[in-house]
Every structure is written in C-alpha cells, then in structure tokens.
Amino acid sequence: MIEPAVEELTLEDVFRQARALASTGGRHILGFTGAPGAGKSTVAEQVVDALGPELAVLVPMDGFHLANDVLLALGRRDRKGANDTFDAAGYASLMQRIRSQESSELTGDDAIVYAPRFARDLEEPIGSSLPIRPQTPLIVTEGNYLLLDQGSWPAARACIDQVWFLSPLESVRHERLVKRHEAYGKSHEEAELWALGSDQRNAELIESTAVRADRVLRLV
Numbered sequence: 001m002i003e004p005a006v007e008e009l010t011l012e013d014v015f016r017q018a019r020a021l022a023s024t025g026g027r028h029i030l031g032f033t034g035a036p037g038a039g040k041s042t043v044a045e046q047v048v049d050a051l052g053p054e055l056a057v058l059v060p061m062d063g064f065h066l067a068n069d070v071l072l073a074l075g076r077r078d079r080k081g082a083n084d085t086f087d088a089a090g091y092a093s094l095m096q097r098i099r100s101q102e103s104s105e106l107t108g109d110d111a112i113v114y115a116p117r118f119a120r121d122l123e124e125p126i127g128s129s130l131p132i133r134p135q136t137p138l139i140v141t142e143g144n145y146l147l148l149d150q151g152s153w154p155a156a157r158a159c160i161d162q163v164w165f166l167s168p169l170e171s172v173r174h175e176r177l178v179k180r181h182e183a184y185g186k187s188h189e190e191a192e193l194w195a196l197g198s199d200q201r202n203a204e205l206i207e208s209t210a211v212r213a214d215r216v217l218r219l220v
Contacts (some may be wrong), residue, residue, distance in 0.1 A: 004216045006167055011219055014043065014164075018136035021162070022055040022138035027102045029095070029159060032142040032212070034166035035203035036081070037177035043166060043219070044142040050099040057136050059098070061143025063116030064091040065125050081202055083145045088152035095141070095159035101134045120184070144202060147209035157212075173203075 008158045011039040032040045032049075037075065048058045064087040074087050097113050105112055128176060132139065145153050146163050157163065168176075177199055210216055210217040 004165075004213065006216050007220050008218050008220045009065070011043070011046065014217070014219070015047060015162070018047045018211040019051055019055070022051060025137075026140070027099070027134075027137060028161045029098065029139045029141060031146045031157075031160045031163040032140070032166060033144065033146040033163055033209070035146065035169075035173060035206045036199045037173040037175075037180070037203075038166040038168055038175070039219070040144075040166055044140050049142050051138065052135075055136070056138040056140055057130070057132055059094070059115045059130060059132065059139055059141045060118065061086070061091055061141060061146070062118035063125050063127075063129070064088070064094075065118055067124055072088075079201075081144070081199070083148055083151070083153070083202075083205070084161065086145065088145070088156070091143075092152040092155035092159075095156045098132060098139055101132065101157040104134065144206050147212040148205075149209070149212070150160050162214045163212075165210045165216045167210065167216050167218050169218075 018030060021030055032044045033045075034040050041062075044058055044060070048056045064078070065075075066074070066085055066087060068077060068080075071080055071085055076082065079085065094113070094115055101111070101113055111134050113132040115130040115132060116125050117129040118124070119126050135201045141160065146157055146160065147153075147165070178188070
C-alpha cells in the first residue's frame with residue numbers, strides 16, 4: 001500500500017483554506033480525522049472560531065457515542081471509542097440532513113437541524129444541542145472514523161466534501177493522549193495503559209484509512 005504524502009501546513013494555512021471553502025458559494029462540509037490524540041477536536045474548534053458563526057459551525061462525530069448503559073448492555077464499555085461504540089447510522093443520517101438542508105422547503109425554526117454533542121464531564125452524549133442553520137456555508141465535522149469503509153460510515157463520508165487527515169509525529173500524539181486521560185482523572189500509569197491499549201488499537205485501524213483522505217496534514 002502506498003503511503004499518502006504528508007503536507008506540512010501552519011494553522012493559519014488551514015484557516016485560510018477553510019475560509020476559501022466557506023466562500024465559494026453554497027453549503028460545504030469539511031471533515032477532520034486522524035488517530036486519537038491527532039488534534040482533530042482542537043483544530044476543528046479553532047477553524048470554527050477563526051471563521052466565526054456567520055461562516056462555520058462545528059458538528060463533532062462524538063455526539064454519536066452510544067450511552068454508557070447501552071455499552072454496558074452490549075459488553076463494550078471497556079473499549080469505548082471503538083468504531084462499534086458509535087451510532088454510525090445516526091451520524092450518517094445527520095450528515096445527509098445537513099447535506100440537503102439548503103434545498104429543504106422548511107423555513108424559520110423548522111429549517112434548523114439540531115445535532116448532538118458529547119459532554120466530557122458526563123462522558124455521555126447530549127441530544128439536540130447544536131443548532132445548524134441552512135444559511136451557514138461551512139459545516140466542520142471531526143471524528144475518528146470518517147474514512148472507515150464498513151457499516152454506515154461510507155454513507156456519512158459520501159456527504160462530506162473533503163476529509164483532511166491529521167498526522168502528527170507519533171511521540172506528540174502519544175503525549176497528548178496521556179495528558180488527556182490524566183486531565184479526566186486517570187493516574188499516569190492508568191493513562192499510559194489506556195493510550196497503549198484501547199487507544200492504540202483504534203489508532204492502528206484509523207491510520208489505515210489515511211489512504212482515502214483528500215489530504216494528509218501535519219501542522220508545523
């Protein structure tokens with residue numbers, strides 16, 4: 001398998017290119033993906049903040065985490081974050097609604113699409129949290145499995161105009177993961193075990209999808 005070429009860009013380069021997408025007329029959907037710790041959430045949030053609410057809104061894939069009680073019932077709670085711990089069909093359905101929102105005959109409040117978000121403090125998804133208005137030109141989404149070629153993930157991908165894969169140095173990615181787990185209450189030893197266990201298994205799967213990305217980026 002041929003490794004995709006990695007483009008080195010500054011964050012300002014990413015802002016400028018995202019703004020160009022938002023300014024070409026009509027609705028565009030831009031996705032950021034990459035392994036755990038790649039910086040997807042941070043970069044996506046920074047892009048939306050840089051462009052402002054008139055141009056962009058963020059719709060994270062994390063809002064489609066299955067609830068913890070569902071994961072317990074399925075026997076998957078100990079590997080939360082794996083691709084089968086998300087409502088992939090629900091995410092694909094939302095992307096389809098966002099894709100066709102401009103052409104809807106609905107008006108006013110009825111035309112707004114509401115997306116879920118993931119509450120980190122609760123470790124649970126919260127439905128109907130993020131309003132998406134039809135006049136917003138750029139929808140930014142981010143998540144681990146935007147390029148996965150199984151289940152309902154391809155249906156979601158078909159709605160996204162471009163997917164940019166973030167590929168930091170492995171040492172940087174691992175350090176970010178450990179710090180993230182520590183920030184949410186794990187000891188350093190527990191954080192290392194999680195980063196090298198469940199996170200690493202997910203990372204290997206996600207990194208194999210980079211060949212299907214429109215671009216592979218490393219921020220410098």
